[in-house]
Amino acid sequence: MRSSRFLSSLLLTLLCAFSAHSQTPVAEIREQLGGPTLFIDGRPHSAFSTMTYRPQLSDYQELADIGIDLFCFSTSSDHPFYPFAADAWIGPEEYDYSQLDERARQVLEASPEAWLLPRVNVAAPGWWLDLHPEEVCVYSDGSNLELSRDYVQDQRAPSMASRLWRDSVKENLARMIDHIEAQDYGKRVIGYHIASGITEEWMYWGFQSNQLADYSKPGIAAFRNWLREKYRTDTVLQDVWGEPSATFATAEVPNATWRNRMDHGTFLNPIQSMRVVDYNLFLSDMVADCISEFARAVKEKTNGTKVVGAFYGYLLEIAWHHHAIPPSGHLAIDKLLRDPSLDFFSSPSSYGARPPGTGFSIFMSLTESFRRHGKLWMDENDYRGFLAKDAKPQHGYVETLDETLALHWRELGDVLTHGAGMWWFNMWGGWYSDPRLLEQMETMVELGKENLELDKDSTAEVAVVVDPLSPAYLGAMETLHSIGLLQYKETWAKFGAPFDLL
Template sequence: MKTENANERNSVMNKDNITDFLGKNPFFWSRLGFCYDPPRAGKDGKQIIFSRDFEDYRRVHRQFADAGVKLHTTILNSGWVADGKFDYTLTDEILDEVFRGNPDIYYMPRVKLNVPPDWCRNHPEDTFVYYFGPRDAESISALAETPEQDYFGFDSDGYSVNGGKGVWKDDRVNRGGLIGLQSFSSEKWVADASDALRRLLVHLSESRYADRIIGVHVAYGMCGETNLWGSWSPLDSERTGLCGHRGDFGITNRRRFREYGIQKYKSESGMLEKWGDPEPPTPLAREEVRDSLDGMFFPEGSKERDYFEFVSETNADAIEAYCRIVKESSPLFGHELCAGVFYGYMYLPQAANAGHLALRRIIDSEYVDFLSSPKGYFRCLAGDPGGEQGPSESVAKKKAWLDEIDDHTHLDRRPEGRAANEDESLTLLWREAVKNITHDQGFWWMDLGEGWYDSPGLMGAISRITSLQSEISDIPSRSAAEILLVVDDGSLAATSVSYGLNFGLMYQLHSELKLCGAPVDTLLLDDMLTTDLSRYRMIVFANCFRFDEGERERILGKVSGKLVVWHYAAGIMAPGFSPDNYTRLTGFGMREIERWDDVFCGYSSGYSNGNFRKPGDFPLFSPDPDGAEVYSVYPNGDPMCCVRGNTVVCACPSLKAADFREFARRAGVTIMCPSDCAVFADNRVAGFFPKEGFDGEITLGKEKLKVSVPAKGRLVFRIRGGRYERVL
């Protein structure tokens, strides 16, 4: 497969270099082909598509192709229109429109494999059932295609689409569902969806566009992002609320969870000894507010922990099955196809319930070429550091990570959450691009609003970014970061869901650290253990609560001589729960303290309480300073953050950018900008994105440069032969 990139040379995608190819060539995504999911026919009997403003879509695709972005992606109807029924009329229409006027682009369709709703009527035992839903097949079947079937996995007054002329309006209210669509543990769904995918691939291979199709982005679940139905819903204990949406209590899933326990514990009696009963744990059992540390963490053998692992493993089964079909269909096209999914959203509070904790298995899978997620939606405007929803750099060590850049530019029709003007929009474009380029990651520009980039200024920036990316693509990236952030997916399965703690450890901590004025790398704990850490001077551990036997000693050996920041109850399970484990890891004792309110969560602002949970939904403790420096205290005066030598313990996530900058200075980290500023840099590119206006010296290698950058502005350099050439 050959495609021209921005510097007009040919690059080749083959079986051996797919990861490299995807990481070096940007994509563009538009709403062309955006159709109803699950498959649904309108009053005319035809599959519903939200807009047929094809001419406008094609024009934007052409603009991106002319800017050097030759890889394109959209949603493509699978043709699976009803149980056992296939119709490719809409599929072919979308294909024709994608390539009309754009014959030189290459295409990776996003194909959704959620079942048509009538499938649930015919296969009730394989249907996803919420906690308050029925347990017998006849009652489940009767709810299919009624208002009590949840089509989306969340309550909504119809399909949520963002304005624009020609956009179809939904007349179906989707609220209060008792059942969802397919169970993720259903072998019947995997078999039927596999058949639908194979049929589609044969159809595509026989089309006149076969040589332009480079792979498939496999999608299913909520929003096509492989999240279990209902896993993002707010928590409420009332029937009118959504607590009951969390988890699958359908016939097949209950059977398979029981079988999982029997297999893991060697017998039914062994399973019952551990669990008490074979039913999935209730939603409340998985995430009720805990008032003690030992209640906050699930021990090995607990039903809650096993359930989190089970839903991730069954999700991974489906991912591998579908990606394998794509890979094995490559001979039909005469060239290698790439395959990947949205996965690894471990920074979200419901990652465990969503089935997103089998990261290592998916990263190691021979059938998966790329993983993706939308860019982080927290603190993502101009002046903010932006972010991710998962450990993209760990993924990129072995697979391609494709970041979905869906920044709401000033051209978005919705006023909330968008850039204020074109200058802020340009900051967003450059920040997201430089972030990905310096971390050796791929990405696609997403236009979810029909015209987010439709201005000469923004398209000019896209062209410059594409040229820069192409210019440096043959130069291996070497991170300039001397700070490493470590996260752990394994600890999430062993931890009760807490919105407040997640807000601190996975949102605010990440944002504040990235604003410290120095580049930051992020890795999974297991990758940290196998990575050369010699260039890092400061290592920050976010949610690393659970260690395997002997792992604590390996970690301490790896970080010896570096400044280390431990957060919350680091290493308290090693592997069993004990406060002594925390002391052996950090050198500090600990004592639990009573809460004075249900609001305090460390960081003072920015918490979104749209989930019926107070931010103070986790237990607190205080480290025993025993002569150490008390760096900060709780509102009641108890020590909260303490420092002894190169060890920092922060019992409640609360450190700001200035605090991290102070610790980085103590560690000898090069502070490239002595202000609250996100810095992304490798050996090829360096970008500065300050929160407030900055007028002073920045550090570039061995040089210092006097600069003036306005608030929410940008400063980007191309590094060539040790020289820093200003791009912006």
């Protein structure tokens, strides 16, 4: 074991030396002082950064001036489901990376020594879906359109079970990385944040629009293969499902009537409804497999020299939804915790109680479990301050500078005490363009650097343990998680003792 660790350390040292010579950065997550920490070319970094959907040179300059040197921006290796970046895959064997190049160079114009962590959205362009209609996600009513909501106008999505689609994503990621590494800015890229699904956050298609998926041919075939791997024989499947005619060759995705039922109060009875439980578990496994497969492709393409991450694990937040947690695709946390290809995970801070004074800051997931598995948690600080004039009330918009500062200091406390990284989400630009706010943010950036020298071991006195698989046994209209997770979050946040979410 010691020999193995020595060889790993030696290899890393050689990689860092090679990096210094070739100017290609080596980024990784290492354990330091009790917590996972971002390292770039052998040096620890606070992972304090910024992200935007609307890149503006003036925003980059003012944030660089207060000490931020890690910048995220939206791009795509093929087609973004949301209109926050341009298509890169514009036709068969036809690619256009001009917007990617422009956005990367814009950051470096403002801050030549900045590090880059692009958010890479993956989906499928319309022309590809036209060529492969059988690979399109299908909903329980037979339609294949994700209904309009939040920037999406009735569009199709690829089934995440589609082998053809997954292979195309991996090929396009590799092609994009080749392009990046051939550019002048390639030496500043430290990793890739892979995004897909609803709101880029890997919730399965249809989740926010109350549409149940996935009834496509690839989706049905993948479910049958999953059942075969779990039960091994038709006889066992028939016994567990209570259906003498069930076979791996003929098993169907449960219809909407099945998936909307509740057998005992809020619960599904496995004797009656195991097919629904199985499908809930399968859907999350499928999403997790996608994330893992794409992360592994990036790791292999970059020879393990870049960090890779994703949004995932929103158990403490999406309980509010009409169909609640079961069909979200976010139950397979354990699978991803153990995946060595993934270095960091992320979510916004909870939207549940954001007001200053009466609210609180808490992450959406089981962040202590991620920490204990060596994964860095990255907080998406998308608090809508007094300059976010286009913000919606449900996102916690505040109207004064003092309120804005109170929110950011509160959020910083949550980040520092949990050893997390963070990006200030300058979503539509100009959200921080006030010298009084920037002055305080500069102090926050310095505190992030100082925190690198402090012990990150947990001081929690209370453990809050959540089973990520248990929601699979709840009906689609359940309220138990809404009560048990959403409402109790305020109790945990305000009862005066440090706690860990596992």
